[in-house]
Amino acid sequence: MSKKSRAAKEYRKNKAYRFRIYPTKDQEEFLIKTFGCVRFVYNKMLAERNDAYEQFKDNKALLRKQKFPTPAKYKAAFEFLTEVDSLALANAQMNLQTAFSNFFSGKTKYPKFKTRRSRQSYTTNLLNGNIKLLDGSIKLPKMKPLRMKQHREIPSHHVIKSCTISRSATGKYHISILTEYEHTPMKKEIKQxxxxxxxxxxxxxxxxxxxxxxYPRFYRRAEEKLAKEQRILSKKAKGSSRWEKQRIKVARLHxxxxxxxxxxxxxxxxxxxxxxxxxxxxxxxxxxxxxxxxxxxxxxxxxxxxxxxxxxxxxxxxxxxxxxxxxxxxxxxxxxxxxxxxxxxxxxxxxxxxxxxxxxxxxxxxxxxxxxxxxxxxxxx
Ligand SMILES: [Zn+2]
Missing domain, CATH: 3.30.420 (Nucleotidyltransferase; domain 5)
Structure with missing residues (x-):
């Protein structure tokens, strides 16, 4: 292969697009339920892994060989799991596996249980056209189209791989659409x-x-305001209604x-x-x-x-x-x-x-x- 054709060789790249979504009351309920199911399954699987860890922690090789539980095994006992997107649950398993391989390679601490205070999100994947970009909305598995403010186009040569739906501390919803595309790198002559x-x-x-x-002045001002409100928050009794109100104020400023x-x-x-x-x-x-x-x-x-x-x-x-x-x-x-x-x-x-x-x-x-x-x-x- 010549140098030129090697340089022109195509390779795959990923790009994520993040948009605000506006669920209806019903949809919001469904999203919150899905977040809860993902957390539930994650914690269930982690509990089983914890037992395996206790049993085999002195034998790392044996520990690594222990099979991961799958979300499917909980569905019979906990029927509500069948109501949500099964891909979201499958991704919870993937996340836990990643958390463990990071732990085994020394990159992170031992995985922890997720609480209600953890980041609320779930990920689903494109499979047989289950995700569709519509005009002003997006269709996700097990849901009617969700209203979405798409402030930029996703180029037509980008293929959707997965979508992550999340809820911010202030109750706003966003979707991150991960896409894949063929990228041809070119070398530009350096002048400037x-x-x-x-x-x-x-x-x-x-x-x-x-x-x-x-940084622009308005940014500096917002930053100063944030520091001030954070100081006020630290002086309030944790868990009180005034504290909760201030916490949301701080989260918004953040x-x-x-x-x-x-x-x-x-x-x-x-x-x-x-x-x-x-x-x-x-x-x-x-x-x-x-x-x-x-x-x-x-x-x-x-x-x-x-x-x-x-x-x-x-x-x-x-x-x-x-x-x-x-x-x-x-x-x-x-x-x-x-x-x-x-x-x-x-x-x-x-x-x-x-x-x-x-x-x-x-x-x-x-x-x-x-x-x-x-x-x-x-x-x-
Ligand atoms: Zn000089």
């Missing part, structure tokens, strides 16, 4: 390159013109802040992925960084990880590149003009001034260095 320096207060500073991506943040991160990543052929960033270890610098939650909440994920796939879809350079690279201490590296640079120094006479905003200087390092890696400088 940009370097980004992560910043604590905003999101990043660009190497080109020192443009800053700062949702609002999370949506605004996502929206902002999507917009910023779109802008960059459309304008540039290659984006260079530093590999930041967020957890280590927030611990080391005692910035607490703010670093992780700033959304850098989410942003780089969005940016990565938006670039890749266009045959463009995201280059991550190692974090030991002295992007802040290096003069982007003469290459001199300072022995020390405190966080308080917001301006970079070099012996050579070069003076620049600290983050902008770092962004230019990051860009230059990326250019070196791809052989453009």
């Amino acid at each position: 390159v940009v370097g980004l320096d992560f910043t604590m207060n905003g999101l990043f500073v660009e190497s080109e013109k020192g443009k800053k991506a700062n 949702e609002k802040v999370a949506n605004q943040r996502k929206d902002f991160l999507h917009k910023q990543s779109w802008r960059l992925a459309n304008r540039y052929d290659c984006v260079v960033i530093e590999d930041l270890n967020m957890k280590g960084m927030s611990q080391a610098l005692r910035f607490g939650k703010s670093v992780a909440d700033n959304g850098w990880g989410m942003f780089t994920t969005y940016l990565g796939y938006k670039l890749e879809n266009q045959g463009k590149r995201l280059i991550t350079i190692e974090k030991w690279f002295p992007s802040s201490k290096t003069c982007s003009d003469c290459g001199h590296v300072k022995a020390a640079l405190s966080l308080a120094e917001r301006t970079y001034s070099c012996e050579c006479g070069f003076v620049s905003d600290r983050d902008w200087n770092a962004a230019i260095n990051i860009k230059n390092e990326g250019m070196l890696i791809i052989g453009l400088s």
Whole structure:
């Protein structure tokens, strides 16, 4: 196979679409019942697995060989299980199996029982046309079409694989439609390159013109309001009616802040992925960084990880590149003009001034260095 045809080889990719759904009273009842059945079956199977675990925990090989219970075996004793979508129950089994294999490989702790406070959701799969996208609604197994606000088209070459229906803490319903499609990656010639320096207060500073991506003011305000309401919640007696009212208020604000943040991160990543052929960033270890610098939650909440994920796939879809350079690279201490590296640079120094006479905003200087390092890696400088 020639290089060209190998590059053009098609491969499958997944993309999920998330829409708000508006169940009727009856439908809502059915959804809540399904969530309950999924939780019930999950907990039943887990209880059986717990027994097996107690019995064989000293013999891992034997433990792994223990057969998983299936949801079907509970249907005779608990007839209400037959009323809901059986695929939802089958997926509960899959989820439990995944939870156990993650536990066995050391990735997670031992699986826990689901409570009413757990995330309320269920997943169903496309099988013999049981799921249909209609105009303004979606048809799911065992249900009349559910009203759906479909704010974007699902391209016709995308095939539906599964749907996950969930209820938020504030009682809103959403559906995530997982699709699969054939993706042909292409390589785009790199002409426009940009370097980004992560910043604590905003999101990043660009190497080109020192443009800053700062969170909009309304987002900051919502965030402050959330912190304030959270403080009020912590002072109320847990479980009281005032506490419950405040909890819902906090959950609503949480949702609002999370949506605004996502929206902002999507917009910023779109802008960059459309304008540039290659984006260079530093590999930041967020957890280590927030611990080391005692910035607490703010670093992780700033959304850098989410942003780089969005940016990565938006670039890749266009045959463009995201280059991550190692974090030991002295992007802040290096003069982007003469290459001199300072022995020390405190966080308080917001301006970079070099012996050579070069003076620049600290983050902008770092962004230019990051860009230059990326250019070196791809052989453009
Ligand atoms: Zn210099």
